[in-house]
Amino acid sequence: MKQFLFVSLSAILVSVSVAQAEVTRVEIAERKSFAEGHQFGQTGAYELVSGRLYFDVDPLADANSRVCDIDLAPRNPAGRVEFWADFFLLKPVDSSKGNGCLLYDVHNRGSKLALWTFNDAEITSSPSTMAHAGNGFLMREGYSVLWTGWNGDVVDDGTGRLLAGLPIAKNSDGTSITGLNYVEILVDEPKESQEFYFSPWGTSAGYPTVDLHDSTAKLTRRASRSAEASLVPRDEWAFAEVEGGKVVPHSTSLYVKEGLKPGWIYELVYTARDPRVSGLGLAGLRDAISFFRYNPRTAEAATDNPLSGMCDRAIIFGISQSGRLIHHFMYEGLNNDVKGRTVFDGAVIHVAGAGKGLFNSRFGMATVYGTQLRNNLLPADFFPFTPTLQADRLTNAKGDTLARLRSQGELPKIFFVQTSTEYWSRAGSLLHTDVEGVRDLDLEENARIYLIAGAQHLGATSTDRTICRYMRNPLKHRGPVLRALLKSMDDWVAREAEPPASEYPRIDDGTLVSVQEFQSQFPTIPGVETPAVCYQPLRLNLGPRWQTEGIADIVPPIVGKPYQTLVPAVDEDGNELAGIRLPDVAVPTATYMGWNLRDEAYGAAGSLADLHGGYLPFSATRQVGDSRVPLNERYRTHEEYLAKYSTAVVSLWQQRFLLAVDAMSMLSEARKRNSGKAPEE
Structure with a gap:
């Protein structure tokens, strides 16, 4: 168990009345300057506060009724359920200089990703230095950034991963389930x-x-x-x-x-x-944000809430598994606290596909997700998929992922940000089509969907192949696009300023197609084979208690027909037509793919290579068998290339998919390379 250094009595918070909050105690292990006290623009210096939150929740409260097995969790003498979670907070030292927004980064397997994402920082589980602050974007903007443990299956490996101590469900006689x-x-x-x-x-x-x-x-x-x-x-x-x-x-x-x-x-x-009561991780996330947003300072403990009075709004952000957690959190109707107050005003869900997860079920594992090759029999991707009404004629099921929140009142504002990989390997099309893949569905007015065309799941990588048949994708999207979208989300939440319109492929305009149609569109390139299939989640029957109680009685499940998924259409270069087309896609020197195939040396040859994308550079001159126009015929001079590239950059800035600073950086980088060189992370 993590050991805490209690630096002074004032750093140990007294108990808060259970009637006031589900967080009953906070232990502060560390409080110090962040990044050596560096002054981040007008916001100034930041401080780091870390420790542990203790929870005490009512298992009979309506707000906790969706937590699987909460009735089997151990109870204290007051009949309540106790658990704990680590927390890590970065906040302006001068509270008056913050922007009033709490940005909550859902950890991914215990790791903190917001600074890596928005600040282009060195990735770490224990940020403290200038290298961990990166370009300082979040700090200059004045965000308070918070992480808390929620996932009971994270293993403490000594690197600072966030942990949560969730109880084990037991039979009524105390024996193991x-x-x-x-x-x-x-x-x-x-x-x-x-x-x-x-x-x-x-x-x-x-x-x-x-x-x-x-x-x-x-x-x-x-x-x-x-x-x-x-x-x-x-x-x-x-x-x-x-x-x-x-x-x-x-x-x-x-x-x-x-x-x-x-x-x-x-x-x-x-x-x-010994199943963990994993759904308490979601309830704890809810209660932690409620505490930091709404709990006032008290006379008994001046440091009881380090954010007291600093934030009037909150945005939740998550990548991949963490994004699935956000969608599932909303699906469970947990975005209102036990007093009915809003927890998150906005959500930025990145590269989660149409998935939710096994975050609130018996023997559920947060880490599990399906792809075309892996984990098809685990129900991490389940109906309904869309934040608007969806029907399944085969099962007669109807629903939408925000139905519970809709019945409670106001909905949060949500961005679903996808790459091409999510359409190939994470069933991304089910976010906005019917389950037969026949028609588009209208979007919830509080939701936007953005495809970053040609990008791969976790952003730019080196082009080395690893398990892949083709070079991996070097297209840099994560920082620039997400910085702009975070600003748009905050403007939407704080000032009701409309964000950019959704940009995603659709059936009705021919930009969302079957794999077979995609194959007919893809250019002819010597030695390149296209995928034969994309990921299609299966209809799984786990027994009568699965839908209502999260308990599987049929293991492995009975397999039904797959849901029909579609992929983005491409142009004659193999680059996607719809979505946010970054300059390297709009003015290409290569084909950028969200898919790749496994190399035969790694088994399952020809299957999709999980979450990897691909990169196929254009030839300098005409090559036999390659239908793509070569570079010497495409751009007569480097100046012509730069002019077209600059136009694409300006267009994205005007659409608010790039901030001015990132637009200028892209132009500067383009001038330093010739038109045949790949972009670098």
Whole structure:
């Protein structure tokens, strides 16, 4: 458990009356200058405040009724449920110089991403230096930036990841709750063993088996998503890991005697125990923001709320898993606190596709999401998908993801920001089409959808291939576009200034098409194969209690027909027609793709390479078999290229998809490179 340095008695907050707030105590572990006291423009210096929040919630309150298994959580003598969460806050030292907005960054597997995103800063779990402040954008603008723990499966690896201490649900007699659980494992290189929920971004704590020698547990494997599964004999695998060449029993790790083959899908069904009450993480997020927004200072403890009176509005931001969490948070109707007050006025949901997640279910794991190759049998992407009314004729289901909030009153303002990857690998089209992929749906008036054309999931990378068949995508979008959109969201929230109109592909204008139509549009390029399929979430039947209680009775689920997803149409260069077309796409020197294929050396050859995009530079001169116009015919001089590039930059600035400072930076960078060189991160 994280150890706290209590620097003085004044840094330990006294208990707050339970009747006043769900946050009952705050322990401050550290309070110091941020970035060596650097003066950020007119805002001035910032300070860092970190510690731990303690919660005490009423399991019978209507506001907590959606939390799965809260009735089975341990209760204190007052009949309430207790838990805790780490917090980390950056705020102006002079409260009068802030902009009045609390920006809450949903951590991703315990990691803080807002400074990396908006400030182009060095990524870290413990920001404190000028390198961690990056270009200082959020500080110059005067935002107070907050992170809190919400995810009970984050493992403390000593790097400063945010943790949450969520209770374990128990039977009424105090015994362990058990149940069937499904785990899928796929590796990209040969391994003897792997933890259930390994991730290069942070391995999550899985649910242990009830018995290391459980004879009823079953492991199957298949060579690809479409291949038939075959049973692995029980004596050929174990709940174990390999350490120093030895096989060591491990309740949340899979060992296979002949080794795990790259690209093969291993599916384990076993009896797990001790589910966390994971939905309390969402309730705690709600109550933490309510505390920081609304709780006043008190005579007993002058430091009880470091943000008291500083913020009159709040915006939530999240990338990928964190974005899915935001959509799910809204779906559960949690954007009003226990007193009915608004928690978040606005939300910027980045690269979440049409997904929500397993954030509030028994044996749910926040880290899980589906792609074309992986995790198709885990219900992280489920109906309804859209923030407006949607119907499924096959199941007779109707709904929208904001229905619960709609019934409570005013809706938050929401941006869904997607890259091309979300349409290929995360079912992004289901955010705005019917589930048959036949027609567009009208958008909620408080929502906007933006596609960043040709971009990949996490932004620009080096062009090295890793597991991919083609070079990866170097298109830089994350900082410039999201800085502009954050400003637009804040203007919308604070001043009712309308944001830029939605920019996304549609069926009715031919910019959103089937994979087969996309294949017919894509240019001919020697050695390049296009995908045969995109990710299509499956209709999954997990039993009668899944929809109402979040408890799966059928594991693995009964598989129904997939939902029909579509992908962005492309021009003769293979670049996407709709969305926010950055200058490198509008005035191209290459084809930028949100998709890539797995190289055969890593197994499952031809499958989509998860969340990677691709990059196919134009040839300098005409090449046999390449239908794209070469650079020497496309741009007669470098000056002609720069003139067209400048026009594209100015257009995006005028549409408010770039700030002036980023527009000038793009123009400066373009002047430094010739028209055939790739952009650099």
